[in-house]
Amino acid sequence: MLTISLKIEFAGGLELLFSNQRSHRISIPSNPASTPNEPPKRADITYLIHWLKDNLLKERVELFIENGTVRPGILVLVNDTDWELEGEGSYELMDGDEIVFISTLHGG
Amino acid sequence: MPPKLCALCNTSRPILKRPKTGQQICKSCFFLVFETEVHNTITESQLFQSGDRVAIGASGGKDSTVLAHIMKTLNDRYNYGLDLFLLSIDEGITGYRDDSLETVKQNQKEYNLPLKILSYSELYGWTMDDIVAQVGRKNNCTFCGVFRRQALDRGAAMLGVDHIVTGHNADDVAETVLMNIMRGDIARLGRCTAICTQGEDTIKRSKPFKYTYEKEIVMYAYFKKLTYFSTECIYSPDAYRGHARTFLKDLEAARPSAIIDIIHSGEAFEIRDEVKRGQKLQQTCKRCGYMSSNDLCKACTLLEGLERGMANAGITDKGVKQLNAAGPTPDNLRTIPFFQMNTVGNSGPSPSPNPWPLDSGPSG
Numbered sequence: 001m002l003t004i005s006l007k008i009e010f011a012g013g014l015e016l017l018f019s020n021q022r023s024h025r026i027s028i029p030s031n032p033a034s035t036p037n038e039p040p041k042r043a044d045i046t047y048l049i050h051w052l053k054d055n056l057l058k059e060r061v062e063l064f065i066e067n068g069t070v071r072p073g074i075l076v077l078v079n080d081t082d083w084e085l086e087g088e089g090s091y092e093l094m095d096g097d098e099i100v101f102i103s104t105l106h107g108g
Numbered sequence: 109m110p111p112k113l114c115a116l117c118n119t120s121r122p123i124l125k126r127p128k129t130g131q132q133i134c135k136s137c138f139f140l141v142f143e144t145e146v147h148n149t150i151t152e153s154q155l156f157q158s159g160d161r162v163a164i165g166a167s168g169g170k171d172s173t174v175l176a177h178i179m180k181t182l183n184d185r186y187n188y189g190l191d192l193f194l195l196s197i198d199e200g201i202t203g204y205r206d207d208s209l210e211t212v213k214q215n216q217k218e219y220n221l222p223l224k225i226l227s228y229s230e231l232y233g234w235t236m237d238d239i240v241a242q243v244g245r246k247n248n249c250t251f252c253g254v255f256r257r258q259a260l261d262r263g264a265a266m267l268g269v270d271h272i273v274t275g276h277n278a279d280d281v282a283e284t285v286l287m288n289i290m291r292g293d294i295a296r297l298g299r300c301t302a303i304c305t306q307g308e309d310t311i312k313r314s315k316p317f318k319y320t321y322e323k324e325i326v327m328y329a330y331f332k333k334l335t336y337f338s339t340e341c342i343y344s345p346d347a348y349r350g351h352a353r354t355f356l357k358d359l360e361a362a363r364p365s366a367i368i369d370i371i372h373s374g375e376a377f378e379i380r381d382e383v384k385r386g387q388k389l390q391q392t393c394k395r396c397g398y399m400s401s402n403d404l405c406k407a408c409t410l411l412e413g414l415e416r417g418m419a420n421a422g423i424t425d426k427g428v429k430q431l432n433a434a435g436p437t438p439d440n441l442r443t444i445p446f447f448q449m450n451t452v453g454n455s456g457p458s459p460s461p462n463p464w465p466l467d468s469g470p471s472g
């Protein structure tokens with residue numbers, strides 16, 4: 001199976017849910033199969049969010065995911081660009097991409 | 109498809125979609141509009157005069173860290189002529205405030221601003237750790253909120269400052285509007301959107317970020333690489349506020365302008381004069397000189413309850429009666445040092461009928 005390598009950063013308090021570690025390097029399948037009968041498609045951020053939940057998240061899933069995507073109030077950047085400019089969850093990941101998740105909900 | 113260009117300069121690649129306008133803008137345009145909008149808010153509401161001594165309420169969190177950076181930047185760029193200070197309150201919460209104060213100390217060095225830290229333990233003789241050990245995890249934020257408000261004013265008085273700016277942002281203001289509506293607190297609803305609150309003898313408080321979205325504050329800190337502290341207070345319950353915040357974030361996800369729209373609705377409410385007049389007259393506390401609507405200010409009442417081992421006495425009117433019925437105040441009771449302002453007046457912010465006032469939201 002082909003994989004892609006990504007650099008993941010958590011900030012703004014989100015790192016607490018991920019072993020209190022800000023920076024992670026991961027490899028994920030580049031073309032995961034969504035269901036057994038469907039043809040595999042390129043891994044996108046929505047897939048990554050679920051992959052992170054299943055493989056890296058240590059506690060309190062409800063502070064990270066809501067309704068199949070990141071909880072409102074979490075900002076996502078793709079290679080230092082607001083993911084809202086990149087198609088949000090449907091952005092197709094490429095080898096070497098850097099994805100940052102920042103919570104805006106902590107502290108004041 | 110050619111790559112899209114910044115909606116403002118039309119030359120660079122956009123990095124951010126503005127929640128307020130939906131515009132896609134590049135990094136340098138973002139810095140410029142972010143800073144300029146705060147500058148416009150400041151000048152349009154005539155917040156400062158040249159020569160003012162202004163304290164930035166600094167918690168080490170994202171909002172006040174960005175605020176310190178912006179105040180310093182704008183003061184230099186536009187020659188406001190302000191004397192800026194950092195003012196931090198140390199509530200005495202191990203593993204939370206001690207760490208965030210390190211961030212503030214770093215800001216002090218980076219921006220070269222004088223820093224004053226005033227602690228609950230020096231002012232009240234009790235840290236929040238002590239208070240939680242005594243009262244448990246239920247009313248701790250009532251103590252903390254009352255004590256912080258007074259500590260900020262006293263810290264400002266010590267610095268010879270008559271104006272405190274805080275990092276409350278548009279999301280905070282919108283949330284406070286929603287919560288005051290849910291509580292039916294009309295008097296507060298009328299005041300909570302004011303950019304600047306002041307009584308004649310009290311210290312002014314303003315929110316230069318009143319129209320600034322939280323998303324942009326966090327993005328600004330990210331792109332400017334400002335470090336801030338982002339751990340939740342270990343004593344935070346915040347269930348009610350949590351729901352209002354979640355509701356607001358859901359609204360924002362559906363329609364980003366919702367936050368500004370809610371602030372504008374809050375501003376558009378006309379509060380009848382009877383409601384305003386229904387509030388009690390302001391006086392000064394007989395024990396510590398701080399403004400108060402009763403003989404004793406809220407902090408003195410709470411402190412007396414703590415000292416006499418009836419910690420919840422200060423929370424409700426019934427508790428105050430119980431405290432009085434338990435006998436006179438002992439002579440050797442610990443009290444708060446006497447508060448004195450440069451000018452003497454008779455008004456101030458109106459009293460709070462509910463134990464957790466929400467003029468501008470908590471600053472955890």
Ligand code: SF4
Pocket residue numbers: 199236248249250252253341342343344345470471472
């Ligand atoms: S949550 Fe905020 S108000 Fe409550 S104890 Fe902690 S710092 Fe104080």
Ligand SMILES: [Zn+2]
Pocket residue numbers: 114115116117118119120133134135136137138
């Ligand atoms: Zn531009």
Ligand SMILES: [Zn+2]
Pocket residue numbers: 393394395396397398404405406407408409444
């Ligand atoms: Zn008092």
